[in-house]
Amino acid sequence: MAILDNFIKKVSSGEKKIVLPEGTDERILQAAVLLNEKNIAKPVLVGTPEEIEKSLVKSGIKRDIIEIVNINDSGLINEFAKLYQKQRPNVSEKIALRLLKKPLIFAGMMVASGKVDAMVAGAASTTADVIQAAALTVGYQKNVSSSSSFFIMEMPDGKIFFYADCAVNISPSSEILADIGVATAASYRKLMQDEPLVAFLSFSSKGSASHPDVDKVVRAVEIAKQRDPGTAYDGEFQVDTALSEAVARRKLKEPSRVAGRANILIFPDLDAGNIAYKITQYLAGAKAYGPVLQGFAKPVSDLSRGAKPEDIVAVAAITCLLS
Amino acid sequence: MEKSEIEKRVKEVVSRILGVDEDSIMPESRFVEDLGAESVQSLELVAAFEEEFGIEMEEQAALEVKTVGKAVEFISKYLK
Numbered sequence: 001m002a003i004l005d006n007f008i009k010k011v012s013s014g015e016k017k018i019v020l021p022e023g024t025d026e027r028i029l030q031a032a033v034l035l036n037e038k039n040i041a042k043p044v045l046v047g048t049p050e051e052i053e054k055s056l057v058k059s060g061i062k063r064d065i066i067e068i069v070n071i072n073d074s075g076l077i078n079e080f081a082k083l084y085q086k087q088r089p090n091v092s093e094k095i096a097l098r099l100l101k102k103p104l105i106f107a108g109m110m111v112a113s114g115k116v117d118a119m120v121a122g123a124a125s126t127t128a129d130v131i132q133a134a135a136l137t138v139g140y141q142k143n144v145s146s147s148s149s150f151f152i153m154e155m156p157d158g159k160i161f162f163y164a165d166c167a168v169n170i171s172p173s174s175e176i177l178a179d180i181g182v183a184t185a186a187s188y189r190k191l192m193q194d195e196p197l198v199a200f201l202s203f204s205s206k207g208s209a210s211h212p213d214v215d216k217v218v219r220a221v222e223i224a225k226q227r228d229p230g231t232a233y234d235g236e237f238q239v240d241t242a243l244s245e246a247v248a249r250r251k252l253k254e255p256s257r258v259a260g261r262a263n264i265l266i267f268p269d270l271d272a273g274n275i276a277y278k279i280t281q282y283l284a285g286a287k288a289y290g291p292v293l294q295g296f297a298k299p300v301s302d303l304s305r306g307a308k309p310e311d312i313v314a315v316a317a318i319t320c321l322l323s
Numbered sequence: 324m325e326k327s328e329i330e331k332r333v334k335e336v337v338s339r340i341l342g343v344d345e346d347s348i349m350p351e352s353r354f355v356e357d358l359g360a361e362s363v364q365s366l367e368l369v370a371a372f373e374e375e376f377g378i379e380m381e382e383q384a385a386l387e388v389k390t391v392g393k394a395v396e397f398i399s400k401y402l403k
Binding site for chain 2: 131
């Protein structure tokens with residue numbers, strides 16, 4: 001729990017506002033109370049006030065401690081419809097008004113308009129729905145045009161690695177793989193306040209094998225370097241080349257800033273990423289936090305539908321640090 | 324409403340939302356693969372069809388419609 005405690009300590013100013021669009025879910029309400037009590041963030045619930053109030057009473061929570069935004073507030077709806085149409089000109093204001101009836105879209109526009117700093121959703125919605133709402137409202141961050149996710153892996157010796165993408169993109173192209181690398185580097189920088197060293201993984205180290213799958217990773221490294229020249233991206237590397245300086249020295253002809261010292265592992269597809277994070281968790285005894293969504297212009301995080309209030313608080317703390 | 328009228332209006336909506344030429348839209352055109360829709364745009368297409376025809380569609384089923392022709396059939400069911 002050390003890294004999570006660190007994150008919570010870092011956001012203990014409680015200044016960030018987080019919108020929670022699933023305001024009638026009891027776990028969300030309990031998490032909102034904890035966010036307030038621990039001074040992590042100011043939670044804002046979105047929905048119909050009568051329904052949220054009914055849920056608050058049912059959960060024994062005082063109404064006055066949590067801000068509620070009425071999804072039917074015509075002033076906000078009209079403001080958001082105009083902004084939506086400005087961002088996505090192919091959509092008329094009438095269509096935007098229709099879309100804004102959806103809590104995820106409404107909450108996304110609260111983030112896009114700057115009324116809150118971030119959104120946390122997914123306790124009662126699918127990951128695909130959360131990603132869709134974020135892409136349509138908040139849009140993508142600089143140098144990135146797709147969403148992805150990362151896991152924070154805390155090893156038993158305290159070392160931290162970021163793994164991506166282990167949850168969203170099944171078979172990413174070179175462009176999307178580059179997006180994953182660039183987005184994870186940005187997430188690492190914000191959360192760890194340290195230099196990201198990004199290794200793009202393969203079954204080959206710098207040309208030791210030839211295959212279209214290797215070419216895909218090589219191309220991804222090139223794209224990532226072009227898009228974000230100030231960050232250390234390298235590969236294609238086998239995972240031992242990425243993690244062990246002794247192996248890197250043996251296998252590589254040229255020096256690499258990343259080889260042997262990588263703190264971010266970018267997997268070539270979801271098979272590799274998902275298997276790797278679970279193997280690290282179960283065989284190496286690492287703690288895995290995530291998946292945390294990334295790639296958006298402002299932070300939007302997804303929750304597991306089985307999330308408990310404490311899990312929601314942890315995700316909210318990470319989300320605050322990403323904003 | 325006649326099927327030809329529904330088809331005409333569906334093509335107009337698709338052209339507007341996806342920014343593609345109406346003449347390039349065929350009944351067999353797939354929204355993502357042939358017309359270049361991003362998957363996130365499906366929600367906007369559903370909302371645009373609802374607005375155009377004044378209907379409320381079952382969202383999950385509507386999001387599974389992959390071609391223009393199937394969209395015409397799907398919308399027709401709500402106009403009977």
